[in-house]
Amino acid sequence: MRLARFIFKRLLLALVTLFTLFTITFVLTRAVPGDPLVKTKEIPEETRRNLEARYGLDKPLFEQYLLALKNTASGNLGESFRTIGREVNDIIAEQFPVSASIGLVAVVFGTFVGLGLGIAAALYRNSLIDRAAMFLCVAGISLPSFLFAYMFQYFLAVYPLTELGVDPQTWLRPAGWGELRDYILPSFALSLGTIALITRMMRSQMVEVSFSEYVKTAKAKGVSTLRLLFLHQIRNAIMPVVSILGPLVVAVMGGGLIIENIFGIPGLGKAFLNSITNNDYSVIMGLTIFFGGFFIIVNLITDVLYGLIDPRIRVNA
Amino acid sequence: MSTTLNTQAVETTEFSKELFKPMPAVTGDAERLSRPVIGYWKDALLRLVRNRTALFSLTVITSIGLLGIVGPFFFPSMPDGLSYENVQNPDLINLAPTLGDELLVLDDATAYPDDLVKEGFNAEAPLLAPEAVPPLSGLRVEGKATVNGVTLVWEPIEGVSGYSVFRALASSQTPDVAAMAADPSQRGFQVGSVSNPAQYSYTDSAGLDPAERYVYIVAPFVSNPETLEEVVSEKGAGLLVEPRKTITLSDAQELEPQAAVGDTVVGRPHFFGTDALGRDIFSRMVSGTRVDFFLALLVPTIALLFGLAYGAISGLAGGKVDTFLMRVIEIIDSLPELLLFILLQVAMGKGIPSLIIALSAFAWTSYARILRGEVLRLREIEFVHASRLLGASTRSLIFRHIAPNLLGVILVLWSGHIPRIITYEAFLSLLGLGVEAPMATWGTVLQEAGNRFQIAPLQFFMPASIMAITLLAFFLLGDALRDAFDPKLRGRE
Numbered sequence: 163m164r165l166a167r168f169i170f171k172r173l174l175l176a177l178v179t180l181f182t183l184f185t186i187t188f189v190l191t192r193a194v195p196g197d198p199l200v201k202t203k204e205i206p207e208e209t210r211r212n213l214e215a216r217y218g219l220d221k222p223l224f225e226q227y228l229l230a231l232k233n234t235a236s237g238n239l240g241e242s243f244r245t246i247g248r249e250v251n252d253i254i255a256e257q258f259p260v261s262a263s264i265g266l267v268a269v270v271f272g273t274f275v276g277l278g279l280g281i282a283a284a285l286y287r288n289s290l291i292d293r294a295a296m297f298l299c300v301a302g303i304s305l306p307s308f309l310f311a312y313m314f315q316y317f318l319a320v321y322p323l324t325e326l327g328v329d330p331q332t333w334l335r336p337a338g339w340g341e342l343r344d345y346i347l348p349s350f351a352l353s354l355g356t357i358a359l360i361t362r363m364m365r366s367q368m369v370e371v372s373f374s375e376y377v378k379t380a381k382a383k384g385v386s387t388l389r390l391l392f393l394h395q396i397r398n399a400i401m402p403v404v405s406i407l408g409p410l411v412v413a414v415m416g417g418g419l420i421i422e423n424i425f426g427i428p429g430l431g432k433a434f435l436n437s438i439t440n441n442d443y444s445v446i447m448g449l450t451i452f453f454g455g456f457f458i459i460v461n462l463i464t465d466v467l468y469g470l471i472d473p474r475i476r477v478n479a
Numbered sequence: 480m481s482t483t484l485n486t487q488a489v490e491t492t493e494f495s496k497e498l499f500k501p502m503p504a505v506t507g508d509a510e511r512l513s514r515p516v517i518g519y520w521k522d523a524l525l526r527l528v529r530n531r532t533a534l535f536s537l538t539v540i541t542s543i544g545l546l547g548i549v550g551p552f553f554f555p556s557m558p559d560g561l562s563y564e565n566v567q568n569p570d571l572i573n574l575a576p577t578l579g580d581e582l583l584v585l586d587d588a589t590a591y592p593d594d595l596v597k598e599g600f601n602a603e604a605p606l607l608a609p610e611a612v613p614p615l616s617g618l619r620v621e622g623k624a625t626v627n628g629v630t631l632v633w634e635p636i637e638g639v640s641g642y643s644v645f646r647a648l649a650s651s652q653t654p655d656v657a658a659m660a661a662d663p664s665q666r667g668f669q670v671g672s673v674s675n676p677a678q679y680s681y682t683d684s685a686g687l688d689p690a691e692r693y694v695y696i697v698a699p700f701v702s703n704p705e706t707l708e709e710v711v712s713e714k715g716a717g718l719l720v721e722p723r724k725t726i727t728l729s730d731a732q733e734l735e736p737q738a739a740v741g742d743t744v745v746g747r748p749h750f751f752g753t754d755a756l757g758r759d760i761f762s763r764m765v766s767g768t769r770v771d772f773f774l775a776l777l778v779p780t781i782a783l784l785f786g787l788a789y790g791a792i793s794g795l796a797g798g799k800v801d802t803f804l805m806r807v808i809e810i811i812d813s814l815p816e817l818l819l820f821i822l823l824q825v826a827m828g829k830g831i832p833s834l835i836i837a838l839s840a841f842a843w844t845s846y847a848r849i850l851r852g853e854v855l856r857l858r859e860i861e862f863v864h865a866s867r868l869l870g871a872s873t874r875s876l877i878f879r880h881i882a883p884n885l886l887g888v889i890l891v892l893w894s895g896h897i898p899r900i901i902t903y904e905a906f907l908s909l910l911g912l913g914v915e916a917p918m919a920t921w922g923t924v925l926q927e928a929g930n931r932f933q934i935a936p937l938q939f940f941m942p943a944s945i946m947a948i949t950l951l952a953f954f955l956l957g958d959a960l961r962d963a964f965d966p967k968l969r970g971r972e
Binding site: 175176179187191193305308312412423434441443446 | 810823902932933953
């Protein structure tokens with residue numbers, strides 16, 4: 163019963179947040195000074211009236227709000243002001259899978275490397291591996307992913323191709339999309355932050371767990387080292403790590419907005435940038451709501467998952 | 480258990496008054512504080528000073544900050560971030576980092592000669608067989624060889640169809656130009672061709688690098704009238720050319736008033752090179768430091784003040800108001816921060832004021848949440864109760880006990896916020912938001928350099944390293960501050 167209550171509360175909060183996000187987005191895009199329909203050319207009065215009718219801009223603001231709310235709630239995010247007939251839903255359907263796949267690869271890769279590094283650093287405290295891991299953590303947490311992206315792009319792709327004369331067919335491409343190898347650089351650049359955060363967290367958790375009573379008891383009982391490590395230490399240390407996976411996905415996908423532009427990847431980041439440079443407010447709004455909704459749902463899932471595996475959270479919530 | 484035993488003991492034992500004697504008064508130093516008193520702030524300062532990483536980070540941050548304050552006076556750049564040297568001068572575009580190049584002073588109106596055509600040349604002479612073409616002679620550079628153009632002239636030959644011009648990088652100190660001219664595989668790539676046999680000049684101006692030496696090879700060619708196939712003679716001539724960087728006379732006279740055409744002057748240093756518009760990247764970084772540090776100090780302060788007020792009201796009001804205010808924070812916290820920055824910037828347009836609003840609009844929540852918790856915790860903490868019991872006034876409670884403890888938390892939160900503002904500013908600039916065009920920030924410098932960084936990676940990496948070093952320094956300092964102000968946290972992590 164407690165679990166159901168916990169999930170219900172989280173769900174309610176997510177709904178309120180989504181609604182708030184929608185309202186803020188609507189108000190902000192309507193508050194933009196200037197005319198959303200103005201392009202470089204002057205448009206005739208007749209055309210303007212038709213366009214305004216098409217986008218519902220001729221109605222009172224509150225009516226527009228209700229209409230947009232209704233449309234958004236039913237999953238229709240509207241139509242581009244710039245490219246007539248281009249639906250935001252289509253943009254998302256075409257370009258979101260690209261962004262999501264890079265983000266997924268980055269988070270999964272980063273999580274596994276981070277867990278491994280964190281465990282190794284905790285087991286061999288103050289060793290070389292621990293120091294190296296801590297240095298990586300500081301760099302990974304404090305530096306933004308786009309710096310890594312530019313660095314990797316140059317040293318791992320541009321430099322070998324132009325200066326070392328590596329065959330472009332067999333090596334990483336500095337930009338491009340469509341082949342499996344194109345995942346490597348962007349995902350790697352995006353995953354460093356994840357690696358750093360998870361390593362740091364896993365290490366501190368492992369150290370804390372190693373001082374706990376139940377580990378001492380298990381040692382006293384004569385449990386084998388491997389069994390102790392996997393069933394007693396890692397199992398308990400790993401739990402709080404789950405709780406940061408949601409915010410991590412959000413951070414990684416956010417960084418992806420820039421990374422996609424660096425590597426020329428046709429994902430949502432590219433669409434976002436285009437809509438910003440073209441002042442295409444309806445697309446900006448649609449993408450923000452979609453992205454925001456996606457993030458809120460990811461956070462909801464992590465919260466619920468964490469509540470499921472760690473009963474203590476449900477009690478405190 | 481033990482209490483009941485004691486009560487029984489008290490009830491059953493008889494104590495006579497003689498058993499009790501007054502204790503002798505305490506004399507000597509038992510109560511004296513024999514060690515110097517170290518207060519909260521002194522303790523924190525001592526910990527900070529003992530931390531070598533923290534001191535180093537502080538030095539780095541201070542130097543970069545100072546550079547931002549005084550730098551613009553030493554590295555003059557026009558208010559719009561343009562260096563004065565950039566006066567429509569192609570010599571100054573996309574320079575590699577330099578401490579000051581030697582520049583050849585040219586007349587302001589340097590023009591390259593039009594194609595030169597020999598008078599009285601017999602263009603109707605019958606075409607020679609390719610083997611019979613005589614060797615080309617008289618190849619030399621007309622005027623000055625500069626990075627903007629190298630004009631070659633030679634003696635035209637009667638009976639050929641035209642001349643092909645090749646360019647190769649000089650491989651050694653003294654390349655064998657004659658051998659290179661004779662060997663088609665060593666000629667380099669063809670930069671152009673002259674299809675009028677009477678014309679005896681060619682100007683090459685494509686992508687010349689002052690750091691390189693070039694071998695130009697001009698070889699006559701004969702085209703077969705039927706197949707139109709061009710046969711390039713192997714008896715071309717070669718010439719070693721070192722193009723120089725140039726500066727116009729008026730610009731040179733700003734550097735050295737006595738400069739005259741043909742002199743060599745030392746140009747301004749460009750520590751980070753110049754960008755695609757000829758602007759000095761270092762100057763732009765320096766003036767960007769002002770903007771970045773201004774934002775990075777102001778935004779956390781605004782967020783702190785608002786968060787402190789919000790948190791204090793929430794914590795002190797309690798009850799329904801507190802619950803409501805905290806719910807609002809919960810909702811704002813679960814909104815995706817980056818998207819809201821983008822949206823606010825789009826809505827308000829580019830510029831510093833909207834950047835400040837966008838970055839602080841949602842950043843105050845963590846201050847409010849944490850400070851509310853601290854206020855609640857400190858209000859009920861034992862030493863505050865003890866102090867109140869001893870008769871301390873509210874004023875002294877706030878200033879001696881609550882405020883210092885809050886200040887530590889505030890300083891840690893505030894310093895941790897600074898590097899994030901620098902990162903967010905760069906993020907927004909990379910998305911084409913941020914500040915208005917002529918103004919420079921670290922983010923805009925990176926964004927402009929990023930566009931062409933595969934060609935000129937140094938333009939990007941130099942500013943990027945400055946940013947990376949600053950972010951690392953702020954991060955390490957923030958860590959050290961947290962350690963210094965919260966000894967309980969030491970050794971965790």
